């Protein structure tokens with residue numbers, strides 16, 4: 009195709025995507041795909057020297073939505089130049105250095121200082137421009153086209169961290185920041201929402217540009233501020249002064265700002281930020297590098313679109329779109345049937361994604377995916393987590409139907425629906441359930457049988473008739489050695505590991521049994537309290553419910569698990585084969601006079617100065633009970649970075665929360 013025709017097509021396409029993204033807050037493609045089309049257009053414009061009149065490269069923002077009062081920004085709002093990799097970043101810096109040295113050779117009496125750089129997070133939300141006159145918030149606007157935005161004062165006032173009045177009272181200033189939705193808030197919102205929000209950016213942008221401020225308020229947004237764009241009374245010499253001004257005037261300023269005199273430092277910092285990205289409780293799509301000195305900024309100036317004194321370093325995308333090709337159904341160890349989506353393979357955050365989780369049939373309905381086979385879907389992958397389907401790109405039911413199975417894909421038994429999940433009830437005859445139970449039993453947090461894997465479980469099932477965990481204790485060297493891939497060494501190692509597991513501690517043994525609804529922290533509570541398997545097996549639901557962390561559902565699960573004759577027989581068989589779970593050591597002396605003594609505490613989110621396990625040990629030594637889930641019995645929640653639904657629940661129940669790690673450490677040490 010001739011380049012002009014390609015450009016026309018790109019312009020039309022990009023303008024359509026812009027409209028959906030900026031005006032409707034409902035993107036049709038991922039940022040990654042958008043950016044690559046945009047780059048193609050920029051390249052063609054450079055090559056041909058032609059810029060079509062409605063090219064998106066010539067504008068900063070989107071259409072204005074009817075219904076909002078326009079606000080003319082007192083100083084224009086800029087977009088940012090972008091660097092996709094270190095080379096592009098270097099060439100931005102080389103340009104800066106050259107302009108500075110050109111200036112200095114022309115103005116030897118009044119040279120600019122050697123550039124130093126500020127590095128900030130690039131928040132992925134909606135730009136906000138707030139106008140304060142004589143200390144009072146009088147307007148708030150979107151970026152709009154950069155010159156005129158939409159007035160959204162009523163909506164912005166619902167953001168609790170936005171100050172309505174500020175100490176600075178000398179005339180008018182405009183302050184820029186980003187309206188965001190915290191990921192933990194999004195998760196909590198989606199737990200209850202009839203229609204889950206696909207993405208935190210669109211959730212924030214959609215809420216701020218909603219004509220009903222009540223909806224904005226429900227989304228519990230937050231905002232970070234990073235710039236004073238206009239002021240008629242105050243001048244700053246550098247970025248630090250400007251940040252200090254924002255802080256003094258009670259704006260929420262991101263703590264992750266760092267300053268560098270050397271450009272190498274900037275590059276290292278960008279790597280660090282990218283590594284820690286998944287710990288943050290908000291979306292960022294990169295980091296912004298800015299020249300610190302204001303006089304240098306003035307000299308460098310602006311292009312039509314962006315300042316020459318700043319550049320956005322874009323991180324690898326975590327979201328993209330692809331086609332949902334098919335859904336298969338997998339059976340877990342509890343008999344739960346999980347839908348797994350196969351998608352058209354696509355590169356995302358450094359790996360090729362082919363499978364995504366869909367959780368359960370309730371999830372399929374909520375995400376409007378029932379008729380999505382063969383259509384475009386958004387997928388997201390943040391570090392380490394299996395990619396997830398966020399939703400269908402368009403709202404229409406224009407795909408093939410996902411048919412829910414009626415029979416177990418493994419054993420053919422009829423499935424039962426409980427809540428949002430499907431279950432196969434054929435516990436004793438359904439192979440993947442048995443394999444799952446045995447593998448779980450042997451896993452590290454359970455019996456910790458080294459070298460054991462799913463493959464081992466399958467081999468033992470197929471060839472040696474191993475049907476339950478207890479059968480592991482009947483294995484003989486002569487049988488193992490006959491198996492494929494089993495040499496003498498491997499057989500001996502496995503038997504030794506199995507032997508060693510006989511004296512595993514009681515809490516791990518209970519965890520290994522795989523009692524429904526009962527995780528590691530609950531089995532530890534049980535072991536610490538009852539100190540013997542017999543007592544736990546005969547405990548009543550009432551007795552159990554007196555313990556921290558154990559509510560009605562968990563208590564019932566435990567009681568009915570131990571009432572099941574099959575489970576009883578399995579446990580008896582293990583005991584008769586020499587399994588002897590070790591009771592916990594006598595509890596050590598714990599303090600009774602600390603801030604934490606006698607309190608039931610939940611740890612959630614990521615702590616930076618110690619692991620959660622270390623924190624739990626310290627708390628226990630100070631006389632606290634550390635439990636895994638938030639309930640009415642919880643006295644205190646320690647929330648680290650990226651605390652999710654537990655924090656939201658604590659807030660809903662009005663439980664005391666410590667979300668400042670330094671404060672937490674101070675209390676531990678007091």
Ligand SMILES: NC(=O)c1ccc[n+]([C@@H]2O[C@H](COP(=O)([O-])OP(=O)(O)OC[C@H]3O[C@@H](n4cnc5c(N)ncnc54)[C@H](O)[C@@H]3O)[C@@H](O)[C@H]2O)c1
Nearest residue numbers: 025029035037038039042087088128129130131135234296
């Ligand atoms: N998916 C789609 O269909 C679609 C459509 C249009 C645009 N987009 C995405 O939007 C991007 C372009 O968006 P843009 O021009 O709004 O923004 P930009 O990437 O040019 O960045 C400028 C914005 O960054 C924000 N920002 C966040 N933290 C900041 C900080 N610390 N300092 C300064 N600014 C900060 C500000 O809101 C500012 O307006 C594209 O790269 C693309 O990824 C996607």
Ligand SMILES: [Zn+2]
Nearest residue numbers: 416419432438
């Ligand atoms: Zn089955």
